[in-house]
Amino acid sequence: xxxxxxxxDAIRKIVDSLRDEILVCNIGAPSRxxxxxxxxxxxxxxxxxxxxxxxxxxxxxxSKPSCKIWCIDGDGSLLMNLGSLSTIANNPPSNLVLxxxxxxxxxSTGNQKTYTSKKTKLETVAKGAGFDSIIVIKNEDNIIxxxxxxxxxxxxxxxxxxxxxxxxxxxxxxxxxxxxRFMKSISK
Amino acid sequence: MSVDLKLYSAIKNSGIDLILSLPCIMLKNLxxxxxxxxxxxxxxxxxxxxxxxxxxxxxxxxxxxxLLIQNSGLGNSVxxxxxxxxxxxxxxxxxxxxxxxxxxxxxAQIPMGRLTPHLLDLLEIEKFVIDSEEKINHIETAVELSTxxxxxxxxxxxxxxxxxx
Numbered sequence: 483x484x485x486x487x488x489x490x491d492a493i494r495k496i497v498d499s500l501r502d503e504i505l506v507c508n509i510g511a512p513s514r515x516x517x518x519x520x521x522x523x524x525x526x527x528x529x530x531x532x533x534x535x536x537x538x539x540x541x542x543x544x545s546k547p548s549c550k551i552w553c554i555d556g557d558g559s560l561l562m563n564l565g566s567l568s569t570i571a572n573n574p575p576s577n578l579v580l581x582x583x584x585x586x587x588x589x590s591t592g593n594q595k596t597y598t599s600k601k602t603k604l605e606t607v608a609k610g611a612g613f614d615s616i617i618v619i620k621n622e623d624n625i626i627x628x629x630x631x632x633x634x635x636x637x638x639x640x641x642x643x644x645x646x647x648x649x650x651x652x653x654x655x656x657x658x659x660x661x662x663r664f665m666k667s668i669s670k
Numbered sequence: 671m672s673v674d675l676k677l678y679s680a681i682k683n684s685g686i687d688l689i690l691s692l693p694c695i696m697l698k699n700l701x702x703x704x705x706x707x708x709x710x711x712x713x714x715x716x717x718x719x720x721x722x723x724x725x726x727x728x729x730x731x732x733x734x735x736x737l738l739i740q741n742s743g744l745g746n747s748v749x750x751x752x753x754x755x756x757x758x759x760x761x762x763x764x765x766x767x768x769x770x771x772x773x774x775x776x777x778a779q780i781p782m783g784r785l786t787p788h789l790l791d792l793l794e795i796e797k798f799v800i801d802s803e804e805k806i807n808h809i810e811t812a813v814e815l816s817t818x819x820x821x822x823x824x825x826x827x828x829x830x831x832x833x834x835x
Contacts, residue, residue, distance in 0.1 A: 528754075533719070538727040539727060540724055541727020541728040544688075545733050563720055657757045657759075658758065665730050665731075668731060669732065
């Protein structure tokens with residue numbers, strides 16, 4: 483208890499930990515916040531298809547074993563695609579970090595509560611799905627050291643934050659331009 | 671050569687290099703072949719929509735991914751097809767067994783079976799019906815169209831392909 487960070491603070495720390503990782507980001511407020519903190523060609527912003535961030539990131543990870551992939555997902559969206567945890571854990575790539583920022587709410591639609599604000603614990607779900615490496619972060623100061631220390635593997639990292647969105651602009655990029663920019667950056 | 675081996679060869683020769691599958695009794699032998707041959711990367715998925723996401727990620731890295739599923743799964747994928755594949759112009763090839771069509775004995779399959787061709791039209795996905803061995807070469811055509819025009823395509827496998835009624 484006692485943590486004060488919000489999603490925006492967590493994403494800022496994740497960005498500060500980045501080296502050359504490919505980043506796949508969940509739809510809505512998380513993508514807008516990431517874009518406003520630091521836009522990079524290696525960022526794939528999900529503009530639709532809620533729930534599929536971890537699947538897209540997994541598809542990239544198995545296709546680009548030489549690259550490191552981080553995925554920023556949310557509790558509401560992961561709850562929509564829990565089967566993804568089984569697929570990933572049973573075919574674990576050595577280059578994937580699934581970061582779930584858990585604010586216990588559907589942040590982009592008005593902070594309606596999700597079940598993680600009640601009884602559901604996503605780290606326990608991940609363990610049951612078969613993840614071997616599971617880390618829970620409650621303190622903002624632990625984000626950078628934790629992410630920087632992660633070795634090769636398939637990791638599940640949950641960051642607990644308070645609900646709330648930063649007031650940021652929409653992403654002005656056209657979806658096709660975004661796709662081409664991303665594809666070009668990862669084909670280097 | 672068996673029908674399933676012909677299907678397998680056509681898939682392999684088309685350039686498809688990642689298969690994301692959920693089983694169907696009609697696809698059993700083909701799935702067994704994919705596993706046995708171990709030439710095309712194959713991952714079992716838990717829901718078709720998830721496969722759309724994985725396929726999208728793989729395409730962004732230069733792969734030619736296909737979903738190998740039953741047509742019931744098309745319904746499970748609708749939002750992802752529109753708000754991921756169509757929005758970003760990411761092509762995925764759907765290879766689907768068509769349950770609930772002519773001669774279906776399981777009543778629960780019929781509503782989705784009847785809807786499937788219309789749903790594909792609504793989704794603006796071009797369909798290639800394979801109802802006999804002579805049409806297996808449609809697979810190559812569909813994959814070529816997908817990759818060249820950046821559109822998703824669908825190959826519908828009918829019972830008659832296997833001589834079933």
